[in-house]
Amino acid sequence: MEHPTHTLDNPPADQPVDAPALWRRFAPDLPAERVVWSEVVPGGGHWSWRLSRGTALRFVALDARANVSLVLYAAHNLLERYNMPDSLKAQHTAHYRAGHVLMSDMGRALASFTLDTLGWHDPLGALLDTPTMEAKYGVHRYEAHRNGMHRSGRDGLLIETGKHGLTVRDQIAPVNLFSRVVVDGEGRFVFDTERPVRGAQVELRMDLDVVVALSTAPHPLDPRPGYAPGKVGVAAWRCGPAPADDPCRRFRPETARALHNSDVFALS
Amino acid sequence: MTATAAAIRLQESPLSPDTATRRHRQPAGEPWFTTLRAGQTVRIVDLEGNQAVDVIFYAAGDNTEHYSATDTLLRQGGIYLTTGSVLVSNLGRAMLTIVADTCGRHDTLGGACAAESNTVRYALQKKFMHNCRDNYLLALQNADVGLGKRDLVPNINFFMNVPVTADGQLTFADGISAPGKYVELRAEIDVHLLVSNCPQLNNPCNAYHPTPVEFVIW
Numbered sequence: 001m002e003h004p005t006h007t008l009d010n011p012p013a014d015q016p017v018d019a020p021a022l023w024r025r026f027a028p029d030l031p032a033e034r035v036v037w038s039e040v041v042p043g044g045g046h047w048s049w050r051l052s053r054g055t056a057l058r059f060v061a062l063d064a065r066a067n068v069s070l071v072l073y074a075a076h077n078l079l080e081r082y083n084m085p086d087s088l089k090a091q092h093t094a095h096y097r098a099g100h101v102l103m104s105d106m107g108r109a110l111a112s113f114t115l116d117t118l119g120w121h122d123p124l125g126a127l128l129d130t131p132t133m134e135a136k137y138g139v140h141r142y143e144a145h146r147n148g149m150h151r152s153g154r155d156g157l158l159i160e161t162g163k164h165g166l167t168v169r170d171q172i173a174p175v176n177l178f179s180r181v182v183v184d185g186e187g188r189f190v191f192d193t194e195r196p197v198r199g200a201q202v203e204l205r206m207d208l209d210v211v212v213a214l215s216t217a218p219h220p221l222d223p224r225p226g227y228a229p230g231k232v233g234v235a236a237w238r239c240g241p242a243p244a245d246d247p248c249r250r251f252r253p254e255t256a257r258a259l260h261n262s263d264v265f266a267l268s
Numbered sequence: 269m270t271a272t273a274a275a276i277r278l279q280e281s282p283l284s285p286d287t288a289t290r291r292h293r294q295p296a297g298e299p300w301f302t303t304l305r306a307g308q309t310v311r312i313v314d315l316e317g318n319q320a321v322d323v324i325f326y327a328a329g330d331n332t333e334h335y336s337a338t339d340t341l342l343r344q345g346g347i348y349l350t351t352g353s354v355l356v357s358n359l360g361r362a363m364l365t366i367v368a369d370t371c372g373r374h375d376t377l378g379g380a381c382a383a384e385s386n387t388v389r390y391a392l393q394k395k396f397m398h399n400c401r402d403n404y405l406l407a408l409q410n411a412d413v414g415l416g417k418r419d420l421v422p423n424i425n426f427f428m429n430v431p432v433t434a435d436g437q438l439t440f441a442d443g444i445s446a447p448g449k450y451v452e453l454r455a456e457i458d459v460h461l462l463v464s465n466c467p468q469l470n471n472p473c474n475a476y477h478p479t480p481v482e483f484v485i486w
Contacts, residue, residue: 010391010470018392045396095280142467147397149297155406162405168412230473 026060027201036236041216043229046156048163048213049236050075053266056114056205056239057212061178063230064198067219068177069127069153071161072102072110074210078166080104083138084125084173088255094183096121096175099251101207101258108265109258110210112248114239115203118195120180125173126221129154137227150227156215164211177202178232179219189255198230205239205248207262241266270450276372279351281452283368283486287382290485294321296478297467299403301411303328304455309486311452312426314371316479318443320428320466322380322400323406324421325355325363328458331414333357337376337422340346349424358421363459368452371445375425377438380404390470403464411451413460423486425466428473440471 011018020140023030023038036055040062041047051057059068074080083105091100101109113121130152140150153174161170178200180192206212218229242249242259249256285291294300296319304310312321327333336358341347343356351369354362382401386394401420408415427445432438467478 042396047395141295142398142478143295146297146467146469146478149398158409159402159405162409162417165417167416168409 022062023058023235026062027058027235030058030235030237034238036238038233038235041214041232041234043231044151044156044217044227046151046160046213046215048160048211050209050211050235051206052209052241052263053206054241056203056204056237058201058237059116059177060233060236061197061200061230063234064196065218065224065228066178066216066221066230066232067155067222068216068232069174069212069219070177070212070214071157071172071174072164073161073164073211074104074106074110076118078164078170078211080106080108081170081172082175084123088123090258091206091252094123095180096123099248099255101248101255102175102204104208105232105256107258109207109255111204111206112201112242112246112255112259114205114248115201118178118180118197118200118202121202122176122179122181122219124181124189124221126176126181127153127157128172128217132220132225133217140227151215151217153215153217153220155171156217157213160213160215163256164213176219179218179222182220189221191219191223193222193224207242207259208265243259275350277351278370278372279368280370281311281368281450283311283452285484288484288486290483292483292485294463294481294483296399296465296467296480298465299401299407300461300465300483301407302483304459304461304485306457309367309452309454310461311368311450311484313448313450313482313484314427315447315481317447317449318356318427318445318475319479319481320427320468320473321426321481322423322464322466323421323426324404324462325458326395326415326419326462327357327361327363328460331419333359333361334419334421335363335424337424343375349375349376355424362456364453364455366451367454368450371427371449371451373429374445374451375428375430376422377432378425378428378430378440378473380420380423380464381466386470392472396466398467400464400466400468403467404462407462407464411460415460415462425473429433440473443475
């Protein structure tokens with residue numbers, strides 16, 4: 001049996017840590033002295049991180065069909081977590097863009113949109129599950145496709161949140177970065193396939209210590225044929241907590257108060 | 269302590285798959301969670317040979333009791349499992365007994381692969397490859413019986429050959445299993461089986477070619 005090539009490309013012993021500065025390729029404007037790590041998450045991939053308040057995640061769509069289903073939990077108490085309806089109604093919005101915050105159920109900003117080149121990220125909580133994925137794209141499991149298998153967003157987030165002790169009961173509605181879903185006059189979802197996404201950037205600043213989990217599986221409303229989720233560059237850098245003149249504080253009175261509540265918690 | 273703990277004890281089963289109550293083909297690389305009642309017997313068949321099957325057993329109805337590698341090894345006085353081996357829980361109870369084994373060796377020390385440990389063992393860039401820990405977590409999430417990451421204790425790798433050498437090395441050797449070889453266990457108490465049919469492609473535990481296995485239950 002011929003070995004798959006990826007079993008043979010382990011790094012040499014004299015250069016054991018294969019951690020290239022990937023951020024230089026997809027976010028070269030970041031301040032080098034503040035970058036903590038960077039990743040390229042393959043389409044359909046999943047991962048999670050614990051991040052400190054004052055750390056930002058820069059996301060860059062490296063392909064046309066990038067989507068990031070993302071959930072946030074407060075690290076000090078995983079029972080405090082991103083709350084979709086609280087965030088939407090407090091900011092009177094059905095989309096996220098620069099200035100918005102992602103609020104917890106405790107009235108605190110968990111993260112803020114500090115940079116955004118698209119102007120619309122889908123907050124409506126859709127998540128691709130495996131039956132839907134298989135009905136839409138066919139069955140592509142490990143046995144026949146190895147690591148080219150199709151992965152769903154729901155399973156990816158269950159795996160990642162499970163690493164932090166959370167169970168299926170703790171699943172929450174995610175934010176879908178890079179995706180745009182409009183609602184037509186009759187209330188129907190319409191997924192935007194026209195908007196160019198490749199190269200788009202969005203950044204989330206963490207306003208509390210958080211656990212972030214993500215999946216780069218397709219958005220479930222994406223009507224395009226074929227399972228082809230895009231790669232996403234992710235870089236973490238030390239941006240510092242929101243300053244007094246932060247654009248997100250000035251965005252709306254509600255974002256100012258949510259960030260104030262986070263400040264009070266962090267300083268207490 | 270038995271003097272034959274390290275021996276290979278081949279034993280064929282008198283049971284016929286024709287009388288089984290359940291036959292389950294487990295695809296390569298995928299998880300499975302199921303339950304056996306006390307007195308039931310399960311056979312795991314290595315359909316194509318040299319496929320590591322990573323299994324943890326839990327006492328059904330008591331999430332504090334699970335297969336314990338250390339208790340099992342201490343009780344039998346050695347590291348390899350084969351016919352006659354009793355799988356002992358962390359509370360000292362016999363959970364299952366290996367009643368037949370045509371392979372002859374099963375690993376208790378190699379554990380289950382994970383994205384995180386793959387980054388250490390092979391390369392940082394291996395982290396998005398499919399792995400047993402992801403399988404375990406997903407199966408437990410979907411089972412939703414109160415088991416989670418804290419319950420992912422050291423597992424058994426059926427059909428995997430992980431010898432400890434006289435000079436104290438742990439080696440991942442070529443398997444001694446072959447197509448159609450099987451191991452059969454009788455449940456002494458009600459048990460959950462948490463299975464990952466290992467998808468590892470970075471070492472020879474699956475001969476670089478993960479394959480399906482079959483579970484036959486009487």
